[in-house]
Amino acid sequence: MIWNENIECMDRDNLRKIQSIRLKKIVEYVYHNTPFYRKKMQELGLTPDDINDLDDIAKLPFTTKLDLRDNYPFGLCAVPMSQIVRIHASSGTTGKPTVVGYTRKDLSIWTECLSRCFTAYGAGSSDIFQIAYGYGLFTGGLGAHYGAENIGASVIPMSSGNTEKQITLMHDFGSTVLCCTPSYSLFIADAIKDSELPREDFKLKVGVFGAEPWTESMRKEIEEKLAIKAYDMYGLSEIAGPGVGYECECQNGTHLNEDHFFPEIIDPKTLQPVAPGQMGELVFTHLTKEGMPLLRYRTKDLTALHYDKCSCGRTLVRMDRILGRSDDMLIIRGVNVFPTQIESVILEMPEFEPHFLLTVDRVNNTDMMELKVEVRPDFYSDEINKMITLKKKLVARLHSVLGLGVEVKLVEPRSIERSVGKAKRVIDNRKL
Amino acid sequence: MVAKQLSIFLENKQGRLTEVTRVLAEEGINLSALCIAENADFGILRGIVSDPDKAYKVLKDKHFAVSITDVVGINCPNVPGALAKVLDYLSESGVFIEYMYSFANNGSANVIIRPNDMENCIRILTEKKVDLLAASDLYKL
Numbered sequence: 001m002i003w004n005e006n007i008e009c010m011d012r013d014n015l016r017k018i019q020s021i022r023l024k025k026i027v028e029y030v031y032h033n034t035p036f037y038r039k040k041m042q043e044l045g046l047t048p049d050d051i052n053d054l055d056d057i058a059k060l061p062f063t064t065k066l067d068l069r070d071n072y073p074f075g076l077c078a079v080p081m082s083q084i085v086r087i088h089a090s091s092g093t094t095g096k097p098t099v100v101g102y103t104r105k106d107l108s109i110w111t112e113c114l115s116r117c118f119t120a121y122g123a124g125s126s127d128i129f130q131i132a133y134g135y136g137l138f139t140g141g142l143g144a145h146y147g148a149e150n151i152g153a154s155v156i157p158m159s160s161g162n163t164e165k166q167i168t169l170m171h172d173f174g175s176t177v178l179c180c181t182p183s184y185s186l187f188i189a190d191a192i193k194d195s196e197l198p199r200e201d202f203k204l205k206v207g208v209f210g211a212e213p214w215t216e217s218m219r220k221e222i223e224e225k226l227a228i229k230a231y232d233m234y235g236l237s238e239i240a241g242p243g244v245g246y247e248c249e250c251q252n253g254t255h256l257n258e259d260h261f262f263p264e265i266i267d268p269k270t271l272q273p274v275a276p277g278q279m280g281e282l283v284f285t286h287l288t289k290e291g292m293p294l295l296r297y298r299t300k301d302l303t304a305l306h307y308d309k310c311s312c313g314r315t316l317v318r319m320d321r322i323l324g325r326s327d328d329m330l331i332i333r334g335v336n337v338f339p340t341q342i343e344s345v346i347l348e349m350p351e352f353e354p355h356f357l358l359t360v361d362r363v364n365n366t367d368m369m370e371l372k373v374e375v376r377p378d379f380y381s382d383e384i385n386k387m388i389t390l391k392k393k394l395v396a397r398l399h400s401v402l403g404l405g406v407e408v409k410l411v412e413p414r415s416i417e418r419s420v421g422k423a424k425r426v427i428d429n430r431k432l
Numbered sequence: 433m434v435a436k437q438l439s440i441f442l443e444n445k446q447g448r449l450t451e452v453t454r455v456l457a458e459e460g461i462n463l464s465a466l467c468i469a470e471n472a473d474f475g476i477l478r479g480i481v482s483d484p485d486k487a488y489k490v491l492k493d494k495h496f497a498v499s500i501t502d503v504v505g506i507n508c509p510n511v512p513g514a515l516a517k518v519l520d521y522l523s524e525s526g527v528f529i530e531y532m533y534s535f536a537n538n539g540s541a542n543v544i545i546r547p548n549d550m551e552n553c554i555r556i557l558t559e560k561k562v563d564l565l566a567a568s569d570l571y572k573l
Contacts (some may be wrong), residue, residue, distance in 0.1 A: 241502075375441070380497045382439030382476050383530055384469045407472050412443050414495045 003119035003151070004112070007259050008314045012307065015315065019262055020054045021289035022106025027051045027060065030293055033078035035062070036071060037295060047083040047241030056262065057285060058273055062296045065098060068238065073099040077292050084291055089137045090237050097137070100237050110240045113257045114147020117246035120255070120312075121206050121231045123177050128203070130170055132180035132188075133211065135159040140211050144179045147243060153177070160184060163191045174203040182214040182222060182230070189225035192394045199227060208233050210242050211403070213322050217347055217354075234319065238297055239284050245319055250311050253318030260288045263317060264296070265305055265336075268326035269336065279304045281326045282319070300325045302338060328361060330428065335404055339426050343372065345397050351379040351390055355425075356418045362430045370407045371398070374416055434502045435555055435567035437544070440477040441497035445472070452477060454492050454495055456528035461477040461487045464573035465544055467533040479506075479534070480544065490494060503546045505565035515543065521560045527553045542573070 010018075014417040028048040030037040040061040041047070050059060069216065075133070077084065089097040103109070123129070129148040133140030137309050141159055148155045156173060158166055161178065166188060169175070180187065185207055194200070207222060210233035222230045234245035234254050239261050239415050256263050265274055265280040274280045280303045286293040302323045309315050324340030331337070337357060348351045353374040361368050373394065381387055391408050398406045449468075456463060460521035465480040481487045484500060489529045491498040508514045522529065527529075527547050534543035542565065557564055 148569075249545075375497065376498065380439075380441045380499055382437075382478060382499060382501045383475060384471055387441070387474065387476070388471065410441075410443075411474075412441060412448075413497050414496070415443070 001119045001122060001124065001314050002313065003116040005313075008116060008255070008316055009257075010315055012315050015259065016054060018259060019287060022056060022259075023057060023262065023285065023421075024048070025283070026052055026287055026289070026293055027295070030078060033127050034076060036067070036076055036295070054262075057262070057296070060285070062271070062283070062298055063294045064298050065300075069096050070360055071098050074101060076294070077101050079103060079291055086142075087105060087137075088139045088142075088237055088241065093390065094160050098238060099264075101291040106240075106289055106291045109244060109260055109288055110143060111146045111150045113260065114143060114238060114243040115140040115150045116145075116257065117233055117243050118147055118151050118153070118177075118208070120246050121154060121177070121208060121229075122149065122249065123148075123206060125208045127153045127176045127206075128156065128174055129153045129177045129179060130156045130158055130166070130173075130175035132158050132160050132166055132178060132184060138148075139235070139237045140179075140181075143235070143241040143243060144208070148177075152175065153271070163188060164195075167191055167195055167197070171197055171202055177206045177208060178204055178226075178228070179208040179233075181211050182218055183212065185226060185230075186218075189222070192226075200289050204228050206231065210235060213324075215332040215344075215347060216321070225366075231249060232321070234322075236299060236301075237287070239299075240257040240295065244284070248310060248312040248314060252310060253306060253320055255310070255314055255320055256305075258317050260286070261361070262287050263301070263305060263319070266298075267333070267336075268300075268302075268329060277304055279320075279323065297328075300327055302326055302329075302340070319404050328426075330426065332360065332369060332404055335402070337369075337402055337404065341401055342398065345394070345401050346373060349397065351376060352394070353413075355418065358426045359427070360428045360430055367430065368407065369404070370409060372411045372416060374411045374413055377413060433504060433566065434550060434565045435480065435544075435570045437501045437506055437546070437566070438477075438479050438481055438484055438487055438491070439499050439501045440479075440491065442475050442477055449477065452496065454479065454488055455550050456487060459486060459490050463491075463569065465535075466544070469531065473489055478531075480570050480573070484571070488560070494566060499550040500515075502550055502551065503544050504557070505567075505570045506543050506557065506561040507540050507544065507548065507565055510539050510541045515541070518543075518557070518560075518562055518572060521562070522547065522553060523571060525552060525556050526555065542570075544570075 031048050083103050084101040088101040089099045119239050122308040131144045164237030207228045207230040219230050231247045232241050235242035245256040247254050264283040268281040282299045282303050285295050304320045305320045324338045327341050357372045359370045395408050462482040463479050466480050469476045527549050530546040532545045
């Protein structure tokens with residue numbers, strides 16, 4: 001099902017015309033209403049008259065999370081506080097929180113975007129939504145809440161935590177859609193199993209997962225354990241919150257609501273745009289935001305965009321699964337390498353455990369990568385040839401993904417350190 | 433006739449082999465045959481032990497990459513041409529040998545063979561009246 005067919009399936013030439021008109025308008029708007037951008041543009045010798053079509057976007061300055069922090073809390077707002085009706089903020093784990101202000105129109109556009117998401121997941125007015133994202137400063141809870149109300153669904157504003165109660169109400173109220181982080185859904189799945197309530201007493205059919213990166217193998221695990229269909233919802237509070245992008249029934253990438261949030265992919269090193277389909281850092285420009293519009297906001301998320309029409313009928317651009325963060329990027333012999341690329345290769349091959357340790361060294365002025373991986377117990381062979389063939393298979397796969405040779409070392413089970421938090425998976429010994 | 437051989441994947445790291453033998457010693461498990469296949473960064477230890485099931489369990493509990501592989505043991509005279517004759521029987525019938533190891537002692541030699549087709553291998557060797565070692569005898573060597 002499609003919520004807004006006019007936009008979601010619009011001919012791309014017409015969509016570009018709308019984006020182009022909106023871009024020109026927003027640049028004019030921030031130039032006159034956000035001193036930060038006027039100053040930045042003046043430094044670059046730009047005026048709104050220099051922006052006439054979408055390609056001119058490359059002339060505009062970037063915005064980073066640091067800019068948001070430097071202008072804490074409301075320095076980037078383009079409207080007086082009298083027009084701001086909602087304030088959200090990030091958790092601020094690495095310093096001050098980043099703050100976002102919404103006008104009434106911003107909230108209604110956000111709700112429209114979420115309505116598109118939920119409709120694409122097959123949800124409608126007869127569904128019962130259990131929103132288990134945190135309610136509060138975090139955008140997840142309230143964002144999903146208003147989107148679900150807008151499509152006419154019944155909303156249970158559970159917020160996160162209190163898993164026992166989550167399960168009881170899910171069971172008693174007959175929730176059909178669960179919105180939460182993918183990791184929390186696995187927690188809920190285990191708790192349902194422990195509760196010994198029979199699965200057939202639950203009505204749950206769809207899961208809406210976002211707010212943290214997850215992999216295809218995690219999707220399979222969730223779908224199996226909860227016996228539901230699991231969909232990705234992409235978002236970030238700086239841009240809107242959840243609902244910036246969503247998967248359709250084809251699950252062939254995440255459609256971006258690009259009539260409101262214009263996406264670009266840049267090379268995080270040269271900051272130049274890359275060709276469509278190429279991987280790089282995702283950058284968004286607000287096309288319609290009033291409260292706190294941002295130009296070319298660098299998300300640090302690494303992905304690629306595909307512009308061909310989806311079999312669902314939507315023409316909105318499709319984004320690949322987030323491959324990682326540009327902060328994690330390594331430059332090996334001039335080639336950009338992301339640890340997540342290595343992770344994805346290993347995850348695809350059932351022969352290996354999902355743990356690895358990559359060591360980078362400089363030997364005779366050449367960068368060398370050594371990758372330690374553990375073979376899964378079932379795949380150890382007592383024949384040297386088979387082990388070498390397995391190793392070669394991984395080397396070849398890595399070479400085709402990275403375009404670089406990697407020295408693979410098969411190691412014994414559990415010899416790679418497991419950590420509870422963020423795993424240390426790269427050691428760079430180069431003294432540069 | 434089919435005997436259980438322990439196969440253990442080991443990194444080329446100081447002390448790994450010692451560790452395996454120590455674990456087996458602590459459990460009172462005896463090694464009656466042993467060979468190591470190696471390449472640049474890892475090796476595979478193959479061995480016949482007095483109690484393969486127990487050895488498998490204790491090594492597994494210590495997170496060694498251990499598996500059990502079926503092998504067959506034969507005894508042949510320690511004279512020129514004796515092994516050639518046995519190998520001839522197998523190759524004529526299309527049985528390949530993945531690997532083997534052996535040692536002669538006085539008048540006879542014990543040979544451990546890992547064939548690609550165990551069923552055929554045993555059938556041929558039995559037909560040709562080759563002296564096959566019972567698994568229990570191998571473990572007790």
